[in-house]
Amino acid sequence: MKFKALLLASLALSPLANACDDIMFSHTYARATPPNAATSAVFSEIMNHSDKDRVIVSATTEAAGKVELHDVINEGDIMKMRQVDKLTIPANSMIELKPGSLHIMLFNLKKPLVEGENIDVTLTFANGDKKVVSAPIKKVMSGMKHQH
Numbered sequence: 021m022k023f024k025a026l027l028l029a030s031l032a033l034s035p036l037a038n039a040c041d042d043i044m045f046s047h048t049y050a051r052a053t054p055p056n057a058a059t060s061a062v063f064s065e066i067m068n069h070s071d072k073d074r075v076i077v078s079a080t081t082e083a084a085g086k087v088e089l090h091d092v093i094n095e096g097d098i099m100k101m102r103q104v105d106k107l108t109i110p111a112n113s114m115i116e117l118k119p120g121s122l123h124i125m126l127f128n129l130k131k132p133l134v135e136g137e138n139i140d141v142t143l144t145f146a147n148g149d150k151k152v153v154s155a156p157i158k159k160v161m162s163g164m165k166h167q168h
């Protein structure tokens with residue numbers, strides 16, 4: 021019983037309501053697609069204002085049947101995308117998801133992504149937090165071939 025009381029006390033003291041506010045997304049957008057395209061990507065600048073590393077372990081969106089976290093690596097002269105199992109935002113730092121680098125990959129698009137519309141992307145963190153980010157759909161110059 022003593023343990024339970026301690027647990028409740030610590031829960032009451034922890035700033036659960038503010039848990040997500042340490043992470044800020046800016047310049048988030050999804051790449052507009054031509055009709056019949058099956059894939060797209062979401063980019064963002066993600067800032068971590070806390071003094072703990074934060075880790076994104078998965079993402080989902082209504083707009084796509086499958087979502088993966090991706091990085092781009094150089095293999096010889098070829099830039100290749102590969103799936104990563106997490107995106108770590110170091111304490112008091114930021115990471116940039118951008119074309120040719122880290123991105124959130126959308127597969128099996130349910131319909132084309134039309135410039136001017138928005139999609140919601142739900143990100144799940146390693147500690148169980150979830151955060152929904154609205155990504156405006158924009159046209160992006162695509163210099164990168166989709167090679168998996």
Ligand SMILES: [Cu+2]
Pocket residue numbers: 061090101102123125
């Ligand atoms: Cu990708």
